[in-house]
Amino acid sequence: RVVRADADGRHQLAVRAAFVGALARSHPEVVREPGVKRSWTPAALAALAAATTSLLQSKHELHCVVGVDDFAVNVSYKKKSLVYLRADIKPALRVLTYASLPAAASGEANRGAHVREDDDTTTTTTTPDVTNTRSGASVFPASLLTSASSAAYVAARAALDDAAAGVNDATVSESPASSAGNKKKEEKERRAVALSHALRLSLQASFPDAHWHVAHDWRLNPLGVAPATSTTRALEIAKDDFVYVAWRHASRPPGFFNLFKLVAADRGTLTLARRSFLVVVLAYAMWFNSMCDPGGSAKTIREKQSWSFGDAPRRDAEDPLTATLCAAAPRAAPLALVALTLMGGNYAMGLARRVAAHAAGRSARKSKKA
Secondary structure, three states: OOEEEOOOHHHHHHHHHHHHHHHHHHHHHHHOOOOOOOOOOOHHHHHHHHHHHHHHOOOOOOEEEOOOOOOEEOOOOOOOOOEEEOOOOOOOOEEEEEEOEEEOOOOOOOOOOOOOOOOOOOOOOOOOOOHHHHOOOOOOOOOOOOOOOOOOHHHHHHHHHHHHHHHHHHHHHOOOOOOHHHHHHHHHHHHHHHHHHHHHHHHHHHOOOOOOOEEEEOOOOOOEOOOOOOOOOEEEEEEEEEEEEEEEEOOOOOOOOOOHHHHHHHHHHHHHHHHHHHHHHHHHHHHHHHEOOOOOOOOOOOOOOOHOOOHHHHHHHHHHHHHHHHHHHHHHHHHHHHHHHHHHHHHHHHHHHHHHHHHHHHHHHHHOOO
């Protein structure tokens, strides 16, 4: 079920379907018997997160975080891309998916309760030290993790230590006798949130022109992360009772050749392109009927002055353009006709599938009622 989202209903449904599909492929026994308690490892959750994003056909690079408890994240995300799910199995899994923002040109405010981002710079990474992983099972591939001697890891560790000292001083001075149990746990969680925020700010300041994503959870809770495919750097640090993971990524503007893939993957974009094409073809046909002869040459005497400029300088520029467009129209007409035929056929097939599904549903309901 969806716990929190700012994405539209179609994307929420797609994320739910992708997660269930990934769970059915990688762990079919969980789908068959959701009430049986199972244990998870960070590597298994990371693989599940990666399988979820691979099933989502999105024009944006997506990040996915999967945990067995209410983990916390500190990231910036693209508007209308965030979906946070809870899978009611044993133990219950939490799933967060979102898309990155472009690299920030200036300081950018966070959007939402917990979220900020990362950027993209080429960095040489080495095999991580054992101090940079947790029980030998990391949530990131070894190629992404920075070593414990790298500048990013040293800066992150120093930021956590400094923030922990500051939070400890504030805790001693502000909370006189907070007792044990739940209060102590809540106090630790608030402290971890403060440390996570300080970690992100420190990494952002140490590596300008970069966005950082930070997530944390209790050290005993497995946490899996599938960062976007072009992520270049990641680190994982255990501090006190929590583990903090951070990775660096920013979305890139799509290239020209990627536009075709985006249109094919995004149904809304495809619909907009189809309607825009129809409008352009209709406008071109009306203009051709007014300005050109049937053979493809420009009219010497214009019956409709509204389609043409009256002053001489603009007419000098308009006449060659009119002649070119009039000559191109007969050649482009067959291609436009083929495109319109394909679009109409695709729309008719989609409509037929919807009608058939509706009829099958009605038939199934009638037979069930009988």
